[in-house]
Amino acid sequence: MSSSTTNTTTIGTIGAPSRRNTELAMLIFAVLIPVFAYINVGLAKEGTVPAGVLGYSLGLGLLAGVAHLVVRKWAPYADPLMLPIATLLNGLGLIFIWRLDQEPSLGKAMAPNQLMWSTFGVALFLAILIFLKDHRVLQRYTYISMVVALVLLVAPVFFPGVNGAKIWITIPGLGSLQPGEFAKIIIAIFFAGYLMVKRDALALASRRFMGLYLPRGRDLGPILVIWALSLMILVFETDLGTSLLFFGLFVVMLYVATERTSWIVFGLLLSAGGAVAVATFESHVQTRVHNWLNPLELSNGGVTETAQAMYSFGSGGILGSGLGQGYSRLILGIAPKSDYILATVGEEVGLAGLMAILLLYGLLIERGIRTALAARDPFGKLLSIGLSGAFALQVFVVAGGVTGLIPLTGMTMPFLAQGGSSVIANWALVAILLRISDTARRPAPAPAPSTDAEMTQVVRP
Amino acid sequence: MNKPLRRVAIFCGLLVLALLVRVNWVQFVQGDELKNDPHNRRVAIERYSTPRGNIIVDGKAVTGSTTTDSGDFKYKRTYKNGKMWAPVTGYASQAFDANQLEKLNDGILTGTDDRLFFSRTVDMFTGGKQKGGDVVTTLNAKAQKAAFDGLGKQKGAVAAINPETGAILALASTPSYDPSSFAGMSNKDAEAYNALQKKNDPDEPMLNRALRQTYPPGSTFKVVTASAALENGLYHDVDSKTDSPLPYTLPDTSGLQLKNEGNIPCKDATLREALRWSCNTVFGKISADLGNKKMKAEAEKFGFNDPGINTPVRASESIFPKDNRPQNAMAGIGQASNRATPLQMAMVASSVANGGKLMKPYMVDQLVAQNLNVVQQHTPQEMSRPLSPENAQKVQSIMETVVKNGTGTAAQIPGVTVGGKTGTAQHGENNKDNPYAWFISYAKTGKGTPVAVAVVIEGSDTLRDDIAGGKLAAPIAKRVMEAVLEGQK
Numbered sequence: 045m046s047s048s049t050t051n052t053t054t055i056g057t058i059g060a061p062s063r064r065n066t067e068l069a070m071l072i073f074a075v076l077i078p079v080f081a082y083i084n085v086g087l088a089k090e091g092t093v094p095a096g097v098l099g100y101s102l103g104l105g106l107l108a109g110v111a112h113l114v115v116r117k118w119a120p121y122a123d124p125l126m127l128p129i130a131t132l133l134n135g136l137g138l139i140f141i142w143r144l145d146q147e148p149s150l151g152k153a154m155a156p157n158q159l160m161w162s163t164f165g166v167a168l169f170l171a172i173l174i175f176l177k178d179h180r181v182l183q184r185y186t187y188i189s190m191v192v193a194l195v196l197l198v199a200p201v202f203f204p205g206v207n208g209a210k211i212w213i214t215i216p217g218l219g220s221l222q223p224g225e226f227a228k229i230i231i232a233i234f235f236a237g238y239l240m241v242k243r244d245a246l247a248l249a250s251r252r253f254m255g256l257y258l259p260r261g262r263d264l265g266p267i268l269v270i271w272a273l274s275l276m277i278l279v280f281e282t283d284l285g286t287s288l289l290f291f292g293l294f295v296v297m298l299y300v301a302t303e304r305t306s307w308i309v310f311g312l313l314l315s316a317g318g319a320v321a322v323a324t325f326e327s328h329v330q331t332r333v334h335n336w337l338n339p340l341e342l343s344n345g346g347v348t349e350t351a352q353a354m355y356s357f358g359s360g361g362i363l364g365s366g367l368g369q370g371y372s373r374l375i376l377g378i379a380p381k382s383d384y385i386l387a388t389v390g391e392e393v394g395l396a397g398l399m400a401i402l403l404l405y406g407l408l409i410e411r412g413i414r415t416a417l418a419a420r421d422p423f424g425k426l427l428s429i430g431l432s433g434a435f436a437l438q439v440f441v442v443a444g445g446v447t448g449l450i451p452l453t454g455m456t457m458p459f460l461a462q463g464g465s466s467v468i469a470n471w472a473l474v475a476i477l478l479r480i481s482d483t484a485r486r487p488a489p490a491p492a493p494s495t496d497a498e499m500t501q502v503v504r505p
Numbered sequence: 506m507n508k509p510l511r512r513v514a515i516f517c518g519l520l521v522l523a524l525l526v527r528v529n530w531v532q533f534v535q536g537d538e539l540k541n542d543p544h545n546r547r548v549a550i551e552r553y554s555t556p557r558g559n560i561i562v563d564g565k566a567v568t569g570s571t572t573t574d575s576g577d578f579k580y581k582r583t584y585k586n587g588k589m590w591a592p593v594t595g596y597a598s599q600a601f602d603a604n605q606l607e608k609l610n611d612g613i614l615t616g617t618d619d620r621l622f623f624s625r626t627v628d629m630f631t632g633g634k635q636k637g638g639d640v641v642t643t644l645n646a647k648a649q650k651a652a653f654d655g656l657g658k659q660k661g662a663v664a665a666i667n668p669e670t671g672a673i674l675a676l677a678s679t680p681s682y683d684p685s686s687f688a689g690m691s692n693k694d695a696e697a698y699n700a701l702q703k704k705n706d707p708d709e710p711m712l713n714r715a716l717r718q719t720y721p722p723g724s725t726f727k728v729v730t731a732s733a734a735l736e737n738g739l740y741h742d743v744d745s746k747t748d749s750p751l752p753y754t755l756p757d758t759s760g761l762q763l764k765n766e767g768n769i770p771c772k773d774a775t776l777r778e779a780l781r782w783s784c785n786t787v788f789g790k791i792s793a794d795l796g797n798k799k800m801k802a803e804a805e806k807f808g809f810n811d812p813g814i815n816t817p818v819r820a821s822e823s824i825f826p827k828d829n830r831p832q833n834a835m836a837g838i839g840q841a842s843n844r845a846t847p848l849q850m851a852m853v854a855s856s857v858a859n860g861g862k863l864m865k866p867y868m869v870d871q872l873v874a875q876n877l878n879v880v881q882q883h884t885p886q887e888m889s890r891p892l893s894p895e896n897a898q899k900v901q902s903i904m905e906t907v908v909k910n911g912t913g914t915a916a917q918i919p920g921v922t923v924g925g926k927t928g929t930a931q932h933g934e935n936n937k938d939n940p941y942a943w944f945i946s947y948a949k950t951g952k953g954t955p956v957a958v959a960v961v962i963e964g965s966d967t968l969r970d971d972i973a974g975g976k977l978a979a980p981i982a983k984r985v986m987e988a989v990l991e992g993q994k
Binding site for chain 2: 296299300301303340342347351354355357358359360361362371374390394395398399402403405406409410413414416417422425426429432433436437439440443444447448449
């Protein structure tokens, strides 16, 4: 009895309980809450229980059930909270999109598509869990990842921009794709592989200059390349969010790999310098900053999107107007279902609901970092901190932008927002994190019976 | 690698914390401000989502609501006899916001006012639909009609007050507009609204002349000058001779003479005779003798220089300025830089009629919740005492002479004591513009003093002497007073 109570952390040599039943219980909530929300919207908008409620509940339940069974079979020791949180966020996102579909002024319905993409996302999630037996396999693809990531990042330059940002590639017949979302994962794989090899060189071979450790030029090279690349994304694709995400991701991973605070300082200096430089040249960025500083300013006598979002939040107040009873449709165009979906959340479920959703994100990020702490191999550590860090930055950049904490950048709220690439990529992200956590929490092969078994330490490869 | 990982974990925690703090700031601290921001369309959606409460005159609504199919807004405001009531109600338009009573009592009319919380809560539980409360005004429909019809096609305004309470009985302004014409948000509404703007209609139909326009008060101001003379002890008896030369030379000028209109007996005239004939020389000299300070003090007791006369619709500030001696002498006959709103001059007449006590003018008697509970009840308030009761009697007596056998005979009502004063105010450079015809009066019966009126008519081009006020404005005042008296019987 005492041994099981001392082993509640995820780090343990003996191996944690699998917690699969906890996951199942949580999953039931994660399915029921969106189903109730769905009924709620229907009652509020039409006064009747929506016709699709049975199909929707069965569909979501089926997706969650299959995912759970696959995790049970192929990743039995995986973290029990990530799948329920992802399911809940995805389910709530579907509800909010469906709810906004009820507003004729916002264009055609997006929820059916989103449901399809979510299914693909879960399918990819399952495929990764089934076929990726060990995350360390990904190490082999370090440099291929780099090439793929670069291609994905540069590709949108050759396609026409949407709403002022060139972050899309359009494939005829298939629709458009946001390669930045996938690049996020692939670049984390590249960084993890690269840094695992180079971290000693980066950390130790350095000269002291003004109290900081300056790395050698050849080691500093990659960070400058990434810095330049992120600036180029910003300039050519006018995508503030993606450039911030990649640069932040690289700095965080460098810091973790080398344990050198000086990297953070360099990172901040370089990003500040880059931001100032770009802000002086790019009118697009200047507009964003201006809107951020003057959120309620009128433009051409009309209320701006920024102001509309602020009004949505303000009108929601503490408890919100109730699902389906807000006016976030006043934020016109496509954005209310993607970038601005948090405004609908804020208005209709209020401060209470919005905080709950932000805490769900916080919890998911925290479980990801915990996986990094628990991982036994440096590649796994770096990869999971990279993925969680990217996820955290994305959540911060989007939510901060929409609520007016920082200038607005065009990115989607993971799982919640409408967008095929986003939902598929984030399900893949969660799958990789689950795979790493399964490896980390899996009991070590039973050592030979020995009295000092507990003193045994895992030797790093 | 675990140490930096923990730091990154803290950093991510701080990011989430920053978001939580931010949403609390936006939704809790700034929430109400954003919610009620005039540019937040939800304010308008809310305003028109339920039938709006009504503005009530004499127990009948002068407003209404009708359903529309214009997108977000379910209900649209309608007005009964909108042109006549516009200076009272103001407008509430889906596209052009609201003003005056419609705006000031928006919370009550839409039903969102905190004071309606109880009835709103009851509605919520009983499943009743939220609707607005009513604003009950003090206006008198007959008096309003008399004023509006009396003004007719002329440009002008009427303000009538109950001297005993300060309740506003009529508030007419012409030319007027129909607020119904732009209550919605269609292109037609926008056209109607634009056509009413000053740049498209120089007659300014949307200007509320009774409250918001100031005019030189002309000879009607002589009532204030006479009051100042009595209150300051310059003269004690309205029937003893004053020390008034004819012609009178303005002080501090090189022989600039103040003239009378026509050849009237003003040399050393008594106050009674001076007011009866409207002697400029007598009142110009009184003002000069008293000095700017005393004249200004008396005018202020009547309500001049007060920017905060809220009825609750704010009246423009009537002005009696600090000025030099010749200008001050001219101000004594209402022809210098002093200016007054029609409401202000009605207040002058009403305080004389009310024994020297000026009551605060108001036009909202009650705010009523949707379940007919009274949310707010106005109690009459004294504003100031410009005259002692004895002096008020004296001023009443000379004003009554004006109507009995002076310039104001057109306002006589059989069997009723009427006091009044005419005025014709010159304006424009060298008086080239058409003068304003004024008349202020009150009516007294055995039961009390139920009404005081001020009438102003702009741009009468025929008459330039003091008779103009008597000819043009006095008959309107008479009809308004008769309408109120009729209701008393």
